[in-house]
Amino acid sequence: MALLKSLLAPTTKPSLSLFRHNVCMNNAPETENKVHSGPMSHDPARKKVTLIQLSQMYRKSKPITMTTAYDYPSAMHVDEAGIDIILVGDSASMVVHGHNTTLPLTIEEMLVHCRSVARGAKRPLLVGDLPFGTYESSSNQAVDTSARFLKEGEMDAIKLEGGSPSRVIAAKAIVEAGIAVMGHVGLTPQSISVLGGFRPQGKNVAGAIKVVETAMALQEAGCFSIVLECVPAPVAAAVTAALQIPTIGVGAGPFCSGQALVYHDLVGMSQHPHHAKVTPKFCKQYARVGDVINNALVEYKEDVINGSFPDTDHSPYKISQTDVYSFLNELQRLGLDQAASAAYEAVENMDTSNAPIKLQRLNHYSDPKETPRMKMSFVRPLITRRGFSTSSENLIASVLFERLPVVIPKVDPVVYAFQEFSFRWRQQYQRRYPDEFLDKSDARGKGDYQIDYVPAPRITEADKNNDRRSLQRALDRRLYLLLFGDAYGAPSGKPVWHFPEKVYESEDTMRKCAESALKSVLGDLSNTYFVGNAPMAHMVIQPTEDQSGSNSLKRFFFKSQVIAKNKFNIGKCEDFVWVTKDELMEYFPEQTEFFSKMIIS
Numbered sequence: 157m158a159l160l161k162s163l164l165a166p167t168t169k170p171s172l173s174l175f176r177h178n179v180c181m182n183n184a185p186e187t188e189n190k191v192h193s194g195p196m197s198h199d200p201a202r203k204k205v206t207l208i209q210l211s212q213m214y215r216k217s218k219p220i221t222m223t224t225a226y227d228y229p230s231a232m233h234v235d236e237a238g239i240d241i242i243l244v245g246d247s248a249s250m251v252v253h254g255h256n257t258t259l260p261l262t263i264e265e266m267l268v269h270c271r272s273v274a275r276g277a278k279r280p281l282l283v284g285d286l287p288f289g290t291y292e293s294s295s296n297q298a299v300d301t302s303a304r305f306l307k308e309g310e311m312d313a314i315k316l317e318g319g320s321p322s323r324v325i326a327a328k329a330i331v332e333a334g335i336a337v338m339g340h341v342g343l344t345p346q347s348i349s350v351l352g353g354f355r356p357q358g359k360n361v362a363g364a365i366k367v368v369e370t371a372m373a374l375q376e377a378g379c380f381s382i383v384l385e386c387v388p389a390p391v392a393a394a395v396t397a398a399l400q401i402p403t404i405g406v407g408a409g410p411f412c413s414g415q416a417l418v419y420h421d422l423v424g425m426s427q428h429p430h431h432a433k434v435t436p437k438f439c440k441q442y443a444r445v446g447d448v449i450n451n452a453l454v455e456y457k458e459d460v461i462n463g464s465f466p467d468t469d470h471s472p473y474k475i476s477q478t479d480v481y482s483f484l485n486e487l488q489r490l491g492l493d494q495a496a497s498a499a500y501e502a503v504e505n506m507d508t509s510n511a512p513i514k515l516q517r518l519n520h521y522s523d524p525k526e527t528p529r530m531k532m533s534f535v536r537p538l539i540t541r542r543g544f545s546t547s548s549e550n551l552i553a554s555v556l557f558e559r560l561p562v563v564i565p566k567v568d569p570v571v572y573a574f575q576e577f578s579f580r581w582r583q584q585y586q587r588r589y590p591d592e593f594l595d596k597s598d599a600r601g602k603g604d605y606q607i608d609y610v611p612a613p614r615i616t617e618a619d620k621n622n623d624r625r626s627l628q629r630a631l632d633r634r635l636y637l638l639l640f641g642d643a644y645g646a647p648s649g650k651p652v653w654h655f656p657e658k659v660y661e662s663e664d665t666m667r668k669c670a671e672s673a674l675k676s677v678l679g680d681l682s683n684t685y686f687v688g689n690a691p692m693a694h695m696v697i698q699p700t701e702d703q704s705g706s707n708s709l710k711r712f713f714f715k716s717q718v719i720a721k722n723k724f725n726i727g728k729c730e731d732f733v734w735v736t737k738d739e740l741m742e743y744f745p746e747q748t749e750f751f752s753k754m755i756i757s
């Protein structure tokens with residue numbers, strides 16, 4: 157105990173610094189921490205605030221800072237900021253619980269707040285506010301409640317409101333029970349019933365004198381400090397001068413020993429006028445935390461809705477490649493095909509955007525020749541699609557990707573003849589332009605206004621060379637994209653001409669499936685326009701003799717158009733062509749009838 161006292165004693169005696177040095181070598185700070193339940197820091201500025209520290213600050217006229225806190229995170233922030241006192245105020249009733257007054261808060265609720273704060277704040281002095289109705293009826297009740305704040309609430313001291321004679325007696329009894337008491341005069345919100353509202357106090361001579369006398373009586377009872385709430389600055393100055401203990405002002409002007417503000421008010425937590433129960437006039441907002449919170453929540457919501465959260469960075473839990481396969485197989489064995497399909501889809505999707513997963517998977521492989529892709533394609537046929545598909549048929553989304561004519565098509569001779577005729581007709585019967593207008597020989601533009609307009613040729617180099625890979629051909633016709641390579645339903649290993657297409661698996665819609673088919677060829681869909689959500693045609697393909705045992709195939713065609721682009725990097729195929737309707741028929745000799753119906757021009 158003697159050691160502890162000398163550690164706490166404010167002194168500059170040289171012997172002490174020597175002593176401290178020894179203490180450190182003996183790892184004594186731990187003893188210190190235990191006694192005060194203080195932080196593990198060796199920084200003297202982090203030493204637990206006690207009544208002794210406070211009276212030192214008071215004697216040295218160092219301003220004392222106090223804010224409220226009601227939970228673990230707010231307590232941590234307040235501690236971190238080096239605030240001296242945390243008041244677990246009954247304002248919790250209003251700012252945390254949403255009541256209109258401080259009256260409804262119970263002792264049990266308060267104790268929950270107190271314990272949470274005690275877990276978060278190690279350095280500040282912790283003061284618990286006695287709730288309305290838990291200390292007024294007798295000194296015994298006041299002592300019992302206060303004791304609970306120390307035993308169950310882990311507080312260092314309590315605060316009570318008011319200074320009536322019975323209240324002063326109760327304060328004295330609590331101090332005599334060994335519990336430090338902070339008084340509270342001026343506006344005492346628990347007395348709202350008799351005060352008639354959250355009204356400032358001490359605004360006339362009698363009121364001001366009452367504030368001074370009450371504060372003095374509470375000092376006499378043994379309070380270590382007094383909160384002065386909502387009183388004029390001169391009154392607070394008088395009280396501060398009259399007392400030998402620190403005053404803490406809340407809306408009481410600058411002449412107090414210290415200042416307090418409600419946490420939510422000072423950080424600007426409750427921005428919304430309907431939600432901020434009260435934000436008294438005297439509050440200064442040091443931030444607009446409420447706005448920051450609102451923005452964060454809105455952004456989060458949007459991210460979830462548009463699918464950008466969670467991304468792979470925020471989906472950290474991995475399952476090994478081998479386990480995924482066993483899991484898929486197990487799901488199928490249990491008849492949970494849709495679940496297996498969904499899990500497989502997830503593996504595929506995470507795959508593309510997360511290289512580390514791939515590496516990790518490869519490492520799990522025992523046979524280095526067997527790549528993950530091969531193993532996947534082994535699993536794939538086992539998996540059926542979810543949604544409206546039945547297990548006996550395979551659905552394919554195909555894309556008829558077209559480039560519209562770039563130049564006006566050559567006019568049909570009959571149409572041309574009619575246009576000629578109607579032009580002459582109009583010329584003949586319309587009113588003549590005035591001569592002076594028509595006779596202006598320079599009316600067609602000269603000099604700066606002269607446009608040397610040479611139309612681009614309708615026949616391009618690609619037309620001349622029959623370069624079907626170019627989009628700069630058959631400018632007056634629609635062109636359609638065909639790919640050469642492996643296709644679903646084709647004899648295995650034999651590349652064929654086909655449209656961009658994809659087997660429907662677990663996309664939300666066939667249209668989505670068609671989009672991903674085209675995307676896998678073009679890389680992205682930014683220069684494409686999908687025409688409508690519904691397929692434009694569908695084709696049923698029965699299995700051939702040698703494919704007996706396999707299922708029928710349904711191929712749905714979706715129309716998409718090229719926009720604002722005259723060259724694409726076509727991937728995922730051995731070859732490709734951009735062809736007109738007539739040319740397209742050459743590539744599908746067995747299906748000319750179908751395609752000539754499906755494609756108009």
Ligand SMILES: Nc1nc(=O)c2c([nH]1)NC[C@@H]1CN(c3ccc(C(=O)N[C@@H](CCC(=O)O)C(=O)O)cc3)CN21
Pocket residue numbers: 246247250251258343345352353354355356386418420421434435436437438
């Ligand atoms: N968010 C919050 N901040 C606080 O400072 C606080 C609370 N809540 N709740 C508990 C008490 C209540 N306090 C209050 C509440 C309202 C006023 C207020 O608005 N007073 C008006 C006069 C209102 C009247 O005359 O009826 C003023 O002009 O100061 C002041 C202090 C201070 N405490």
Ligand SMILES: CC(C)C(=O)C(=O)O
Pocket residue numbers: 224243244245246247248285383385406416417418
């Ligand atoms: C305004 C402060 C001093 C208070 O009493 C509370 O927060 O309950």
